[in-house]
Amino acid sequence: MEHEKHEHKAHHPGYGIYILVWMGLLALTSITVTVAGIDLGAYTLFVALLIAAIKSGLVINIFMHIKFDEPIFKVFLSLSGFTLFVIFLLTFFDVIYR
């Protein structure tokens, strides 16, 4: 990938890395489908969401190239993620203890 970075704007990876990421995503999908067949009890939800989180991390970082973009975008992203987290957390203070 190195030479491509020099040829084009530094923050854009080439075809190869996209295809690699795509293959990774397919692999993760097959893992999550396989794992879903196994009964993990309380961990089922956790494992499924963990894999989904890894997949979305790949998409956000590489496909959406936030990894190569302006740093402020990462701040924005964590801000909205944190807001979501707070909303969930506080709502569940009601739901769990009701």
Next chain:
Amino acid sequence: MTNSHQAAAAIPHVHRDDVGARMGMWLFLFTEVLLFGGLFLAYSVYRYDYHEQFRLAAMDLDTGIGTLNTLILLTSSLTVALSIAAIQKKNKFLAMAMISFTLLLALFFMINKYFEWSGHIAEGLYPKSPELLNMKNGEIIFYGLYYVMTGLHGLHVLVGMAVLSFMLVFIAKDKITFDNYVKLENAGLYWHLVDLIWIFLFPLFYLIH
């Protein structure tokens, strides 16, 4: 500055800011994330309340179709990313081919969705149907959320298809070129978001039994 002074009298100051454009797009995507975030919140609250009934209801969904649609969307995300890489390398043909391929995949996704929904409706599982109303509360809610969340996602796929079609035209007309492709980038960002949401919808509805 001399130019802009003259311009100020007649036409607006032309201003191009790719980073700004992408920033605007990201901010818009955050609103989408929070829009779906509200739905995910409702889902998780009801899943907590009706744990067992959600499990039972989810059994009726077809994991096969869900997996197939996941693969389709992931691949379409790849093709969109490739089209941007292609336009950067001045490969106009490849960029257009990749977007066309994306549109095709999106169409497949919607066709699958159509068969899936019509299957449920044939079984009598639709809002207000007598069969659904006979079920337990948790299952009614599960199907309510299922229809709303996948429906809203489907709507986003349709919007994404419309946007990508415009991009196709823009590339053809050379309005998107190797040194001015922020429109395509933003369309791509939107499409990846649609993919991203599906990445979470898929396990929540099709996998966790």
Next chain:
Amino acid sequence: MFSGPSAHAGNVDFVMFYIVSISVVLLLGITATMIYFVFKYNRKKGHKPKDIHGNIVLETVWIVIPTILVLSMFYYGYMGFREFRYVPKDAFVIDVVARQWQWQFKYGDGKTTDTLYVPINKQIKLNLESLDVNHSLYIPAFRIKQDVLYGIKNYMMLTPDELGSFDIACAEYCGLDHWQMYTKLVVMPQDKFNEWYNTK
């Protein structure tokens, strides 16, 4: 000083008095300072302005002191709330059923009324249930209120220590005749209540 038809009402009035006193002092302080400055530093007096960018000590003071004040308000408010939510084991239970636009009170022996009769000096638990939309059982004299919902269990505590008849209102908007959902709470001596309770 803070007496009401129940001990709880007195406590609520105390918290109210506490918060309002502090608020009035703050409000008058701010307003008086502001008006004083307007006259003292009026431009007509030819006052030369002086740029003061800030003062760390002051900023700290007016963060720390209000923090202490509001935390004390939280504490008193929470204590008052806790006593109102606490359900003793031997509480006398009455079911409250709300519908558009009337109240019904169901007693253990199947007696049903549309006025709430209760004995004095007894801890009473009101179980709240709605048949249609949201309502809210509000007894202003006792400083208590709680929403009445369809499908969700809710309750409230009532411990009257004064005889008499008090208003009950609906405090959650519930449609056309929301404003007419008034009824009465009647507090009776224990023996009179027993007499009423045991007659059909």
Next chain:
Amino acid sequence: MSNGTIAIAEKSFYEVSTNKHSGILSWLLTTDHKRIGIMYLVTIAFFFLVGATIGLFMRLELLTPGRTIMGAQTYNTLFTLHGVIMIFLFIIPGLPAIFGNFFLPIQIGARDVAFPRLNLLSYYIYVIGAILVLVSLFIPGGPIDTGWTFYIPYSIRTGTNVSMAIFAAFVLGFSSILTGINFVTTVHRLRAPGMTWFKMPLFVWATYATAWIQIIATPVIGITILLVIIERVFGVGIFDPALGGDPILYQHMFWIYSHPAVYIMILPAMGVVSEIITTFSRRTIFGYVPIAMSSLAIAFVGYLVWAHHMFVSGMSDTATWIFSLLTFIVALPSGVKIFNWVATMYKGSIDPQVPFLWVMNFIFLFSIGGLSGLVLGSLATDVHVTDTYFVVAHFHYVMFGGTGTIFFGAMHYWFPKMFGRMYNKKFATISVITFFIGFNMLYFPKFIMGYMGMPRRYYDYLPKFAPLQEVSTIGSWILVGTIFFITGYLLYALRNGPKASGNPWGGVTLEWHIPSPPPTENFEEIPTITHEPYDFSQLKEMEYDK
């Protein structure tokens, strides 16, 4: 500002349009942030007057016990419409869309916002939303009667036009989101050279913080509203308790937006206060960084307290005390601002002109609003006064006494800049006084009635409330009379007022460096900023002699 004093002989933005059209089209298709600001002003002011008139009729009905001029159903639709119009059509878009649009780009030294066409689009989306509200009044089914909170299950049981009215709210939310995106990007990308973050005027900080809330919070109400519509139209089970739904979850999702929305309403007003106080005290702001940071802090902590609207809703006692504690902590940044403003007057050179009088009005009324909020944050007292007139009084002191007052303050502060004319200052001073009297007569009795146990949204009341209700209604006449009086003399000044200079008050933020009204594209040359935002030593360079 190094280039601040150039006398620009350019024509104003009224005379030169940024597009090739002329006449009315040059306005309807404009992308000029100032023209869009003016269009918002006209539209929003119209709806404000409509909302105020509705309020006047509600107060008339309550003048005497029993039926005065209307039936219960009419009254129920009127308080709903008063809420929907005032909140979604006036106070949420109000300050950001009018003054944010007009002054944010100027104050950071930009020629326009980042996305001028998107800006125009948000205006039209706003108009569409407004039209939907109006249409919902006249189609069969009748106007919405749920209260502006649209609580489930009443909102899915009633036969009135709920779907269309709340869809209007959804559309208006979309407009709000687009404005927010525009402002955040503008502040990040279009600051003039030298305009570092801590050289930005505080109005910019406040609008920036507001824009973030608009972006992050509004989608949540969007989806909540969509769900209610879907439930009504398709009968899908989401919130309806008859189908297993959770009406308290609806309240959570509603307030997750609607509480931060309170800060959308108040933050820009706080920004304007900082501007006016410094200009008329002619000294730098006391505690620039604390005020700027408290804007961001308010925007953030605004998310942590929504459920204090729900202390008696039947949510868990754990959530109840957590939200009460958080609520008290959120009170602090607002307090910090008040103290800093008063301290800014210290050793200033105060010229209490009309805008400054509005700010004094604001500080008094908003303090009452904020302090009465402590009563609502404290659990024991909240249980008693929530859903009574006490709450009504509280949020009118905050919203109307706070944001509404500053709407007029900003209007009087920036009027000469926006229109190049000066209004009648004697009339304006009288209005501040009658506004103050009418306002307190109208709303203060509601605190007392609320503590006496008068529930809100009541068509009628017990006889013991009659005297206070009367005072309140008389106050409404004074207040609404004042509002129409202000509208009148401002409209008169548009054509007949004396011409205003570029800097009638001696302000130093960038808008006072350019002519009144500003030229198209604001600056002939983008200025380079060297001064702090409230450095009044610039007045000498600016050759301000007054």
